[in-house]
Amino acid sequence: MTKMQTRKLHLLLNDAAFHCGxxxxxxxxxxxxxxxxxxxxxxxxxxxxxxxxxxxxxxLDNYLRGWKYNNATTFATFFGNSFFYTILSTLGAVLSSALVAYGFARIHFRGNGFWYSCMFLTLMLPYQVVMVPQFIIFQKIGWVNTFLPLIVPQFCGQAFFIFLMVQFIKGIPSELDQSAMIDGCNKFTVFARILFPLIKPAVITSTIFSFYWRWDDFLGPLLYLNRPRSFTVSLALRMFSDPMTSTDWGAIFAMGTLSLIPVFAVFIVFQKYIVQGLVTSGLKG
Incomplete structure (x- = not known):
């Protein structure tokens, strides 16, 4: 066996070991x-x-029993609630975060760095710290047992998405903004027509993460939703288990499997944007 053949065999064995691992x-x-x-x-x-x-x-009857849930409510209601909550929250979080990120990255105002630091520090603030004060506020204004406490705060921007998009916008030459303003565009038009299309990878990455987080959210719906017909899929799966009687685990796993389909579908369709958005957001032009 020649030296070249030995080297090829060695590389082949390394590749085989790597793939097996x-x-x-x-x-x-x-x-x-x-x-x-x-x-x-x-x-x-x-x-x-x-x-x-x-x-x-x-x-297959596990899926039929699980989908029926009980005589009054089926899992179609829970899936509808989850899609309603997830889609509106995702739209609010992504669009508002993009607008706030544009303000931090392109508009120079007094206290820009201070407010950006405050926004960034909220990433380190556990949700459990603000959970009780938020619940008291929403209870006093009559929002408990509605989707408003879950959806409206998402329209105020999310720190992680803002940080992600700020880094992405800083990588876009500011000469594009100046050229658009010379042509008569104002700041909002520059954002909507010039920058927003250019930050598509970051927007789609934020959309994917927001969809995952809202679809899997259990604590938020548990705090604010009390009527069974308002339950999301995550809550319905939990309420499916009854410790006082025998639990139908086959039906629970069947509905749990169905709940993964939207997550897998979003990942398969947009998976290339996840890495692209996270990588390019750290680059600067």
Whole structure:
């Protein structure tokens, strides 16, 4: 065997070992999801008695029982509530954050650095610190048991998205703004027609993260929503479990599997923008 053949064999073995390692690690990372999907087709008594991913008997009726939930409300209502909450919150968070980021990145005003630092510090503030004061405020103005406490604050901008978009906007030459203003554009027109289309990767990245966070949100709906017909999917899955009686785990896992479909769909469609938005936001022109 020649030296060149030995080197090729060595590289081939390294590649094979690397891919095998990645596959094994990937399997362990995905195993909880695969376990949930597999259990959505099993009988309840079989779920916790075996670690096998292959059901002995496929039970599609788990999905029918789970979707019906009870005679008064079906999971179609919960999915509708989740989409309503998630879509409006995402639109509010992304659009308001983009506008605020434009102000911090392009408009020079007194206290710009101070207010930007205050905004950035809120990233380090746990939600549990403001949870009680916010609840008291929303209770006094009569917003409890509505979607308003969950949606309206999102229209005030989100610190992480603002930070992400500020870094992205700073990477765009300011000469574009000046050229647009010479042509008669005001600041808002410059933002809407020039900068906003150019920060599309950061906007889409923020949209993906906001969609994930709002769709998976459990604590917010738990605090402010009391009527079962207003529950989101995350709340409905929790209320599906009844410790006082036997829990229908097959139906729970079936609805949990369905709840992953929007998340996977968003990721598959927009996955290329996640890395692009995070990487390019750190570059400066």
């Amino acid at each position: 990645v596959i094994i690690l990937g399997f362990f990372m995905l195993y909880p999801i695969l376990w949930m999907i597999a259990n959505s087709f099993k009988e309840t008594r079989e779920i916790f008695n075996t670690v096998s991913l292959i059901p002995k008997d496929f039970r």
